[in-house]
Amino acid sequence: MMNKTEGPAVRARGLTVVRGKRTVLDGLDFDVPRGQVTGLLGPSGCGKSTLMRAIAGTQAQVTGSLDVLGGPAGSASLRSRVGYCTQAPSVYDDLTVRQNLDYFAAVLRLRARGTVDRVLADVDLADHADSLAGNLSGGQRSRVSLATALLGAPELLVLDEPTVGLDPVLRRDLWDLFHRLARGTAGDGTGGTTLLISSHVMDEAERCDRLLLMRSGRVLADDTPAALHDRTGTGTVEAAFLRLVEAANDMEAPR
């Protein structure tokens, strides 16, 4: 297989998405390196979810070039290599947690039992395996959705706000899991996973290896958290983001 381990996990050049009359993504150029946790940050409505859908191959009206794991985004061979978790939990409310995972594991043609138990433990839902998904709390349901994306140990994980509505302990545990996946020490232990994780919680940004800051359909910055602090002379990603937004506003509307 071409470029299986070389080159960036995601490579976008002039990536544009038009939805109706609105240009949601406006000529993005960026790379997502392999085996790292890249955070996708920006205010709601800035195009994060659309970008993630484009990478997962579910977004229509994508122009420009977008390569994922060495092939064009959305190609058939990527469907088992990319795990995608939407912002709203996409699970069957009228099935139990285990029945949900059994089904998605069957779609991926995995031998269910061991894999399902592993991802249930990863998201700390082993105790709720036999509860109906519809009876779980919002945070628990989104973890079922996350567990589904973890099935089959995909090479690239695209997670849209996976920690929204979770308590601090659980958020910390999940971020630990994300880093273990990136280092290749979690899951089934095969190599490092590339993770692209969106969030609008700025303190989560500090936990990422790399950051993509977005604002109104454009990439504002693409760097490590430390480099962002240096560049903007600020101590937190939040302050750096605000500084960059102000600078961009000044550029757009001088005086």
Added chain:
Amino acid sequence: MNVTRTLATARRVLRQLGHDPRTIALLLLVPCLLLLLLRWVFDSDPRAFDSIGASLLGIFPLVTMFLVTSIATLRERTSGTLERLLSMPLGKADLVVGYALAFGLVAVVQAGLVTGLSIWGLDLDFAGSPWLLLVIALLDTLLGTALGLFVSAFAASEFQAVQFMPAVIFPQLLLCGLFTPRDTMQPVLEAMSNVLPMSYAVDGMNEVLRHADVTGDFVRDVCVVAGSGLLVLVLGAATLRRRTA
């Protein structure tokens, strides 16, 4: 298409139903109760009941499976599970055929109950074999499932989806020959009834009612119902898009 994935989909749909006993009860009991009611409506005229009862055996599976599938598919679309499935290595045929298999199984039970009740409980006098009734009922299910899948693509909410029932099913109900023989209708309406698939489902049931053998007309009816079911199923699968706006 992949057999493992198709069967997994069918099993998943059945498991969903399994958590919803009330829906199962409604699916299985309502047609029986309606038939019972109708028998008493025609209390003094059992022969009129024969024809209408036989027609209803062709109509129940179509209508119920239409409703169930259109809502179930709409829920897949709005809950995001469809988007998730289509971003995974699942073929559209796996999904569509999986649904058809699961609901087909429900329809076999439904048709079995309704047919058994009408023959042994209500003295509906069929000249032909009850197995032929089951064949039509199954093909009806396919058609209903296909129509439901297809219209769900044009509904943005459950409110809209249920409105497709009067829009898609009622005209067929009025023109299928249930109320009056199709060849006595106004010629334009008769021509319309000739292209609506439910007419053939009802004709087929009436063929079994009147003839002991498999007639040429029965074979034609079966072929039309099966063919239109497959056609609409393909159209329905085409409405599933891996990429959406």
